[in-house]
Amino acid sequence: MRTPPTGLFDRVYDIVRGIPRGRVMTYGQVARAVGVTRGARAVGWALSALPRSLERRVPWHRVVGVGGRISPRAGTGPLVQRRRLRAEGVRFQGEKVDLARHGLFA
DNA sequence: GGGCTGACTGACG
DNA sequence: ACGTCAGCCAGCC
Numbered sequence: 001m002r003t004p005p006t007g008l009f010d011r012v013y014d015i016v017r018g019i020p021r022g023r024v025m026t027y028g029q030v031a032r033a034v035g036v037t038r039g040a041r042a043v044g045w046a047l048s049a050l051p052r053s054l055e056r057r058v059p060w061h062r063v064v065g066v067g068g069r070i071s072p073r074a075g076t077g078p079l080v081q082r083r084r085l086r087a088e089g090v091r092f093q094g095e096k097v098d099l100a101r102h103g104l105f106a
Numbered sequence: 107g108g109g110c111t112g113a114c115t116g117a118c119g
Numbered sequence: 120a121c122g123t124c125a126g127c128c129a130g131c132c
Contacts, residue, residue, distance in 0.1 A: 008129060027114055031128085040114040042128040048113050049130090063113080071113040081113090 008034065012046040013054060019062040022088045023104040024097055026066050044071065061085055068097035 005011045011034040019025055031039035047060050061084040065071055070078045082092070091098040 031114090036128065038115085038126085039128050041112065041126095042114085042130085044113040045111080045129075046113095050113095060113080065113085066115065074113045078113095 008036065008039070008042055009046045009049060011035075012043050013050070013058050016047070016058050016060060016063055019059055019104060021059075022090060022102060024062045024064050024068070024085070024090065024099070024102050025104045026064055026068075026099075028066055029104070030063060040066075047075075048073075064097050068093070068099045068103075070095065070097070 005014050012030060015030050015033045016025075025033075027040040027043045031037065031043045034043070036042060043063070047063060050058060050060055060075055061081040064081075070081055072078055074081045085097065086092070090102050097103075
């Protein structure tokens with residue numbers, strides 16, 4: 001058994017951990033998933049604080065901005081995020097992720 | 107309790 | 120299409 005996540009951070013990590021390979025969610029969608037309708041910014045903040053120890057289990061690269069944009073300050077860098085996504089077969093429309101194809105809804 | 111901050115967003119010019 | 124501005128949220132000091 002695992003104690004249910006309390007703070008926003010843990011709830012965010014929980015949701016992100018559940019994003020399937022090859023799919024992506026926007027900060028806004030994650031926020032809504034954790035019960036914070038307009039907490040997109042807070043979600044980004046939570047991911048920026050992602051502990052090194054969780055980098056393995058939490059696929060942070062599957063979280064993108066609205067419209068499929070890649071945040072300039074994401075993780076090790078937008079290039080890394082892009083590379084990881086492409087490695088999963090995620091298609092891009094220019095600089096943006098093709099949400100119509102890989103967007104996750106919930 | 108008040109103010110600051112940031113991997114966000116939507117509206118404008 | 121692009122930079123700026125102003126709301127929005129929760130954790131930290």
